[in-house]
Amino acid sequence: MDWTAYLPMLWQGAAVTMTITLASIAIGGVLAFLFGVLRVEGGWVLSTVALCYTEVFRGTSLFVQLFWFYYALPLVGLSFEPVTTGILVLAAHAGGYGAExxxxxxxxxxxHQLEAARALNFSRFQTLFHVSLPQAVVEMMPAFGNLAIETLKLSSLVSLISIADLTFSAQSIRxxxxxxxxxxxxxxxxxxxMSLVLMIGVRILERIVRRGNAFPRAAHS
Known part of the structure; x- marks a missing residue:
């Protein structure tokens, strides 16, 4: 049997995979910054909440997380469409690693830079957004690039909850x-x-971030 007749099915699966991956990376990035900042600047209570989030999603299997959200949550009245479930679980998983x-x-x-900011009467908010984050974001980019590619690879697990992604389509055709x-x-x-596309996108974003932070980095050096 000529399997090439099923190529459109593979391309559709690839489109689903890329959509889920990009949505998960976007939401996971927001979660990563939120809980990562809370770990450092959130005080005892919020820092503990952020720590619990990161440890739960980093310390448990994505496979189990996916099945728990899809099969266990409906038992308490919370249910989502398969694609929504896949995106939320992947995003939460990526957010846990991204927060670290x-x-x-x-x-x-x-x-020394934090002490200088305090000497200039910067508030914690001003210190975070004008001193810490501009430098930290540059250092985060390579690790976030690796996390984005890892999220793409892990997205193949969503086929286990009947999402017609690339892996599901390939298995069906096979x-x-x-x-x-x-x-x-x-x-x-x-x-x-798809990994190459993500890698190129991250490299371009990294160059833009480094260029945007060129002056602050020079001023702090």
Missing amino acids: IVRGALSSVSV NITLDSASIYSVTLLCYFA
């Missing part, structure tokens, strides 16, 4: 044609191509 990236980058800002080698080779290339 943000926390680490903020913690690496020189103590079951029809029984041509494992060709189909999975093309699927492998599709994931690699």
Whole structure:
């Protein structure tokens, strides 16, 4: 059986995969900054809440998280569409790891610069947004790039809750044609191509961020 007739199905699956990945990265980035900043500047209560969030989502399997959100939450009256569930779980997972990236980058800002900000009567809010974050964001970018690619690879797990992503489509075609080698080779290339697109996007964003922070970095050096 000629499996190439099913190529449109693969492309549709790839589009679903990319959509879920980009949405998860966007939401996960917001969660990462929120909980990462709270870890550093949130005080005892909020810092503890942020710590619990990061440890739960970093310390448990994404596979189990996905099934828990999809099959367990409906038992208490909370249910979501499969795509929504996939995006939320991937975003929460990425946010947990991203929060640690943000926390680490903020913690690496020189103590002398923070003391200088206090000497200039900067508030904690002003110090965070005018001193700490402009420098920390530059340091975060390579790690966030790796996290984005990891999120793309982990997105294949959403096929387990019947989302017709690239992996689900490839498996369906393989079951029809029984041509494992060709189909999975093309699927492998599709994931690699999407990883390259993400990598290029992150590199461009990193250059923009570094260029935008060139003056502050020079002023602080």
